[in-house]
Amino acid sequence: MFHRLAFPLIFFLAPRLLPKIIRQARLVWRLTRDKRVPIFLRALLPLAILYVVSPFDLIRDRVPVVGRFDDLIILGFALLLLLKLSPQHVIDEHSGKPRVSDRPEDKDPSKVVDGTSKLIDD
Numbered sequence: 612m613f614h615r616l617a618f619p620l621i622f623f624l625a626p627r628l629l630p631k632i633i634r635q636a637r638l639v640w641r642l643t644r645d646k647r648v649p650i651f652l653r654a655l656l657p658l659a660i661l662y663v664v665s666p667f668d669l670i671r672d673r674v675p676v677v678g679r680f681d682d683l684i685i686l687g688f689a690l691l692l693l694l695k696l697s698p699q700h701v702i703d704e705h706s707g708k709p710r711v712s713d714r715p716e717d718k719d720p721s722k723v724v725d726g727t728s729k730l731i732d733d
Contacts, residue, residue, distance in 0.1 A: 634706075637705075638694075638702070638705055638706060639656065639690060639693060639694070641705040642693060642694070642697050642701065642702070642705065643656055643657075643693070645701055645705070647698060647701050648693075648697045648698065648701060649696075652692065652693050652696055652697055653693075655689040655692055655693055656689050656690065656693055658689070659685050659686045659688075659689035659690075660686070662682065662685055662686075663682045663685070663686055668681060668682070669681060
């Protein structure tokens with residue numbers, strides 16, 4: 612019964628979600644290898660993966676709901692921390708977004724007056 616509902620849903624959602632998932636995975640991979648991201652943030656994901664594959668759990672599997680999903684919760688929390696606490700300019704660079712400039716010349720060039728100055732000492 613489940614496969615009658617799951618397969619059409621997967622085939623419907625895969626073309627929409629797969630490119631986003633691949634893009635996020637590439638971003639996470641690049642952030643974990645970038646030296647501008649703090650070492651603590653870069654170490655979160657390998658530590659979370661190590662926790663997922665290790666046989667030890669913080670919460671036993673006998674606990675009804677949380678016990679089964681604690682590995683996924685820790686992995687998701689590590690990914691969230693990596694993406695939210697990394698420097699924004701590094702994320703933008705790896706995502707391919709153009710840099711936003713705060714210079715007035717770039718915002719409105721018609722309001723900028725070019726000129727030269729000369730220091731006169733009295």
